[in-house]
Amino acid sequence: MSNHMSSIGFEVYSQEDFERLAELVYTSGKRMITKKGIYSYLESGKGIELWLQMNKRNEIIGLNPHYSGLSRIRVGLTNELMNDSNSILDGTFHAWADPADETVESGSYPFVFDMPNRANFGDIQVPQILNIQLTAFAHELSVYDDEDHYLESQESEMKFASESFIPSGLFGNEETPSATAIFSGKVIDTSVVTNEHTGATFYWALVKTLGGEIDVVADKGLLRKEMIPGGIISGSFWLSAKFLDNPLTKKKSLLQGLLGR
Numbered sequence: 001m002s003n004h005m006s007s008i009g010f011e012v013y014s015q016e017d018f019e020r021l022a023e024l025v026y027t028s029g030k031r032m033i034t035k036k037g038i039y040s041y042l043e044s045g046k047g048i049e050l051w052l053q054m055n056k057r058n059e060i061i062g063l064n065p066h067y068s069g070l071s072r073i074r075v076g077l078t079n080e081l082m083n084d085s086n087s088i089l090d091g092t093f094h095a096w097a098d099p100a101d102e103t104v105e106s107g108s109y110p111f112v113f114d115m116p117n118r119a120n121f122g123d124i125q126v127p128q129i130l131n132i133q134l135t136a137f138a139h140e141l142s143v144y145d146d147e148d149h150y151l152e153s154q155e156s157e158m159k160f161a162s163e164s165f166i167p168s169g170l171f172g173n174e175e176t177p178s179a180t181a182i183f184s185g186k187v188i189d190t191s192v193v194t195n196e197h198t199g200a201t202f203y204w205a206l207v208k209t210l211g212g213e214i215d216v217v218a219d220k221g222l223l224r225k226e227m228i229p230g231g232i233i234s235g236s237f238w239l240s241a242k243f244l245d246n247p248l249t250k251k252k253s254l255l256q257g258l259l260g261r
Helices: 015-028 147-152 254-259
Strands: 030-033 038-043 048-054 060-067 073-080 091-097 109-115 128-144 164-166 180-194 201-209 212-219 232-243
Touching: 015 038, 015 048, 015 060, 060 128, 060 232, 073 212, 128 147, 128 180, 147 232, 180 212
Parallel strands: 109 232, 128 212
Antiparallel strands: 030 038, 038 048, 048 060, 073 091, 073 128, 091 109, 128 232, 164 180, 180 201, 180 232, 201 212
8 A cells, every 4th residue: 555655665554664764764864953843854865855853852743755856846835824733843835836927826726735844944934936846746646658548538528638737635624725636747757766775666757737847756556557758647646845945034023033033
């Protein structure tokens, strides 16, 4: 059974697997101290990342995967979202993809993404426009040799374009939107990636979809056939991103400065 960890070559299927992986990141990762807690950051080759979260008492409170790929997508940040299930070191943002000119709340579509290193930044100003690297972790994934095969696979009269994006996380029953999406796109580049720590392999692709290019990672067990450049992929995904630009942060008031906040 695939999950976000197996999508980048970490075989985590039980609590014991999770604890072993957390211990690896705890002992081998690079420490990053923030005002809200501590990250231990571990790279496992070719863009594979793990972000272990610890509170100020050095207690583990979370562990997030990420993959730093080749994508670069311009977005307009409109809001930072707070979810009861998030830890103090998690980050979740609402944004618009490919905003028109300098109008933040416009563009191809709105969507939500999670962020593994949110606490490395201060009080981020919204709205603002910046570039992010965006990775989609596949939950379900279908692969087609070309656009014709993709269109033929859709039996209904109404067909989705080969480059389409549905921000499904905005339409759920939960009070706070989630960082999930359903999209299709054209494969620009793809390869099989090996995780240096585990030796396990997974699929990576750079995919052009509506609004920009997105990195896609997938457990090999999800695919019935390999992705190829020029082919089309379609599926459902969890979205994780990192800033490529330094975000604008809010200026502290005189009182906040005096109080050290």
